[in-house]
Amino acid sequence: MGENKRLQAGVSRRRFLRDSLWGTCLAGLGVLTGFVVGKHRKTNTLWQIDPYTCIACGNCATYCVLDESAVKCMHAFSVCGYCRICFGFFGPEPVDITEGAENQVCPTGAIKRRFVEDPYYEYTIDEKLCNGCGKCVKGCNAFGNGSLFLQVRHDRCLNCNECSIAAACPSGAWKRVPAERPYLLKPALSEVEGMAAHPPQAEHGAGNHA
Amino acid sequence: MRRCPYIIVCVTVLLGLVSPATCPATARRSAETSGQGVAPGTEPALSLSKGPGANKRFPPPEFESGYVQPSPTTPAPRQDIYQYIDALVLLAALGISAYLVLKRRSRSAIFALAVFSLLYFGFARMGCVCSVGAIQNIVLSIFDRSYAVPIVVLAFFLLPLIFTLFFGRVFCAGVCPLGAIQDVVLVRPVRVPNWLEGALRLFAYVYLGAAILFAATGSAFIICRYDPFVSFFRLSGNWNILTLGGSVLLVSVFVGRPYCRFVCPYGVILRQLSRISRWNVTIAPGRQDPAIVMTGLTGGPDECIQCRLCEDSCPFGAIREPTADWTGRDYSIGKKRLTLLMVLLPVLALSVGWAGSRLKNVAARMHATVRLAERVYLEDAGKAEGTTNASLAFRATGKPTEQLYAEASNIRAKFTLGGWFFGGFVGLIAGLKLIGLSRRVGRTDYEADRASCLACGRCFEYCPKEHARRKGIGATDFAD
Numbered sequence: 001m002g003e004n005k006r007l008q009a010g011v012s013r014r015r016f017l018r019d020s021l022w023g024t025c026l027a028g029l030g031v032l033t034g035f036v037v038g039k040h041r042k043t044n045t046l047w048q049i050d051p052y053t054c055i056a057c058g059n060c061a062t063y064c065v066l067d068e069s070a071v072k073c074m075h076a077f078s079v080c081g082y083c084r085i086c087f088g089f090f091g092p093e094p095v096d097i098t099e100g101a102e103n104q105v106c107p108t109g110a111i112k113r114r115f116v117e118d119p120y121y122e123y124t125i126d127e128k129l130c131n132g133c134g135k136c137v138k139g140c141n142a143f144g145n146g147s148l149f150l151q152v153r154h155d156r157c158l159n160c161n162e163c164s165i166a167a168a169c170p171s172g173a174w175k176r177v178p179a180e181r182p183y184l185l186k187p188a189l190s191e192v193e194g195m196a197a198h199p200p201q202a203e204h205g206a207g208n209h210a
Numbered sequence: 211m212r213r214c215p216y217i218i219v220c221v222t223v224l225l226g227l228v229s230p231a232t233c234p235a236t237a238r239r240s241a242e243t244s245g246q247g248v249a250p251g252t253e254p255a256l257s258l259s260k261g262p263g264a265n266k267r268f269p270p271p272e273f274e275s276g277y278v279q280p281s282p283t284t285p286a287p288r289q290d291i292y293q294y295i296d297a298l299v300l301l302a303a304l305g306i307s308a309y310l311v312l313k314r315r316s317r318s319a320i321f322a323l324a325v326f327s328l329l330y331f332g333f334a335r336m337g338c339v340c341s342v343g344a345i346q347n348i349v350l351s352i353f354d355r356s357y358a359v360p361i362v363v364l365a366f367f368l369l370p371l372i373f374t375l376f377f378g379r380v381f382c383a384g385v386c387p388l389g390a391i392q393d394v395v396l397v398r399p400v401r402v403p404n405w406l407e408g409a410l411r412l413f414a415y416v417y418l419g420a421a422i423l424f425a426a427t428g429s430a431f432i433i434c435r436y437d438p439f440v441s442f443f444r445l446s447g448n449w450n451i452l453t454l455g456g457s458v459l460l461v462s463v464f465v466g467r468p469y470c471r472f473v474c475p476y477g478v479i480l481r482q483l484s485r486i487s488r489w490n491v492t493i494a495p496g497r498q499d500p501a502i503v504m505t506g507l508t509g510g511p512d513e514c515i516q517c518r519l520c521e522d523s524c525p526f527g528a529i530r531e532p533t534a535d536w537t538g539r540d541y542s543i544g545k546k547r548l549t550l551l552m553v554l555l556p557v558l559a560l561s562v563g564w565a566g567s568r569l570k571n572v573a574a575r576m577h578a579t580v581r582l583a584e585r586v587y588l589e590d591a592g593k594a595e596g597t598t599n600a601s602l603a604f605r606a607t608g609k610p611t612e613q614l615y616a617e618a619s620n621i622r623a624k625f626t627l628g629g630w631f632f633g634g635f636v637g638l639i640a641g642l643k644l645i646g647l648s649r650r651v652g653r654t655d656y657e658a659d660r661a662s663c664l665a666c667g668r669c670f671e672y673c674p675k676e677h678a679r680r681k682g683i684g685a686t687d688f689a690d
Contacts, residue, residue, distance in 0.1 A: 018486055021486050022375065022486045022487075022488070025375055025483060025486065026372075026375055029368060029371055029372065029375075032348070032368075033364065033368060035352065036348060036351055036352070036359050036364055037361070037364065039351065039355075039358045044290055044293055044360040044362060045360060046287050053603075055599065055602070055603045055606070057599040057603075059599075065441065065444055065446060065447055065448075066444075066446055067446050074282045075282055076282060077279045077280055077281065077282065078270065078279060078281075079270070080270070081267065081268030081269070081270065081271065082270075082271045083268060116273065116275065116277045117273060117274060117275040117277065120271050120273065120277075122277075124280070143267075144267060144268065145266065145267055145268055153285055154284075154285055154286060154287035154288075155285035155286070155287075157287070158336055158338060158444065159287070159288070159338065160338050160434065160440075161338050161339050161340075161343045161344075161346070161347065161431060161434045162343075162346075162430065162431035162434035162435055164435075167430060167435070170598065170599035170600035170602075170603050171599070171600065171603035171604075172578070172603075176357075179287055179290060182284070182286070182287050183284045185282065185284070
């Protein structure tokens with residue numbers, strides 16, 4: 001009888017300890033939730049490139065987990081100078097100023113050049129061909145208006161928890177942006193008149209490596 | 211001399227001497243005459259693109275031909291609603307898993323659920339975001355004031371934990387796609403000796419500690435980076451990670467779910483919660499009072515009949531055998547050993563913690579800022595040849611080097627403190643493991659280990675009492 005009582009006491013003590021531990025764990029999860037929800041964002045976040053920080057190093061073409069990168073070149077037509085000789089289109093030393101492949105800087109021929117009116121030419125990106133290498137971006141930034149820039153195309157992006165390209169980005173241009181404003185576009189030059197040297201920042205940008 | 215074309219471009223534009231459309235050509239021609247080809251790819255283009263204003267070289271043309279400027283397309287991302295559907299599917303899958311494991315007790319149904327989860331959370335949703343990786347988002351949001359966790363990520367982190375507190379590791383059983391992909395290839399399980407199992411499992415704790423350390427310092431999400439299966443789910447990825455994933459899958463054919471048992475950082479959290487869950491898997495059917503089971507005095511109403519049929523049924527080494535009685539001599543030796551280990555526990559934790567803090571310089575290199583600062587320092591000191599993309603980009607921003615160094619040493623300081631915690635955690639876990647090994651647990655029955663049991667349900671049909679239950683034979687029929 002005494003033995004039985006001792007066992008029962010052991011059981012209830014264990015049960016008490018176990019139950020309090022269980023309750024503590026549940027409460028702990030509750031506190032954690034409260035803390036995290038306290039600063040939570042209503043919408044989800046997506047990855048995007050800040051075109052003003054991007055140096056067009058070429059990592060976007062190779063580091064994406066997709067075979068064909070989710071990053072593509074975009075063209076801000078309102079920024080473009082419609083130059084006849086475009087350094088986003090022509091290679092460093094073109095043989096001729098024609099659309100021949102040997103003259104182009106784009107390795108996949110994804111930029112289409114079309115005559116608009118003298119002396120202006122329109123340049124458009126054929127997205128199916130673009131691999132996001134940024135060679136044209138580099139040329140346009142160096143000698144033109146910088147109207148060509150790289151962006152994550154959200155119809156392609158898988159939105160990995162840690163973006164492989166962001167981890168490999170040398171300039172910290174990758175940011176998490178709120179899902180309702182998923183693109184960081186280059187504004188028209190007229191819109192940035194009088195603007196400070198700082199481009200529009202992504203909300204709560206968590207840096208490129210987080 | 212290298213900057214010559216750029217200067218000419220700027221000068222010509224500023225003076226307005228040439229028509230905008232031909233300006234670059236002029237620059238090119240001048241460059242050619244000076245014997246220097248224009249090479250946009252090799253130019254220090256970085257220094258030229260500082261702000262929006264810096265690139266205003268050619269005014270936008272005024273068209274006379276009625277040309278209408280197209281506007282760039284911005285394809286919409288996947289809608290948020292699908293994310294919420296994912297969270298709901300997760301909730302439903304967890305509920306179904308708990309029902310199948312505890313009530314229905316059907317291995318084939320659990321397997322079917324696991325295959326569904328593999329197809330949905332794995333191949334359809336391509337792995338992201340998963341509960342395992344969500345640890346890092348939660349940690350980052352605690353340590354980084356500017357980072358907020360999306361509510362869906364929080365749900366993925368929290369729901370399995372809550373379910374584990376109530377029902378045991380039902381998440382591992384049929385919901386986690388990483389577990390499912392290993393479970394479906396497990397055809398010829400070999401038994402891993404207990405000592406090896408325990409030793410290998412320490413790696414999972416180290417991995418969890420490291421993941422928290424790197425997430426807290428904002429360096430990297432290593433769980434995602436070294437996830438062996440996510441590249442299978444996406445059907446693309448680099449060769450290194452595909453090789454790693456392939457190797458783990460190959461091992462999984464013979465060793466039951468090696469990632470779950472020896473690597474998974476979320477699994478070690480679930481282990482601990484499963485120890486105190488309200489309900490949990492039992493080999494023999496029947497309602498069990500967890501508090502009574504924990505004492506090891508009885509298996510509950512439907513008792514184990516010690517037939518030993520289930521002994522080898524678990525491919526994950528989670529079935530514990532009944533223990534033999536201890537002699538008095540063993541008891542006193544065991545007591546001394548336990549006391550010694552308990553005294554040594556803080557010593558172990560502190561010494562490993564110290565070792566962890568010494569790793570700060572190596573560990574801090576996971577952070578891009580520290581890598582950059584080291585590179586810039588080497589370049590400035592003339593100890594490194596040339597430049598990297600990162601150092602070029604940094605110099606183009608015009609930020610003072612001192613500021614970069616200050617940021618880097620700030621991060622290193624975080625790693626010193628983090629290293630103490632990381633090492634202390636690893637030391638503590640190792641010490642507790644030793645204490646656990648020295649602690650006597652009495653068992654009279656064959657039981658599923660609450661922590662290690664992945665609730666896969668393989669052992670159920672080995673139990674004759676389970677067959678009795680399925681055929682509706684009462685427990686009393688067996689007693690005779």
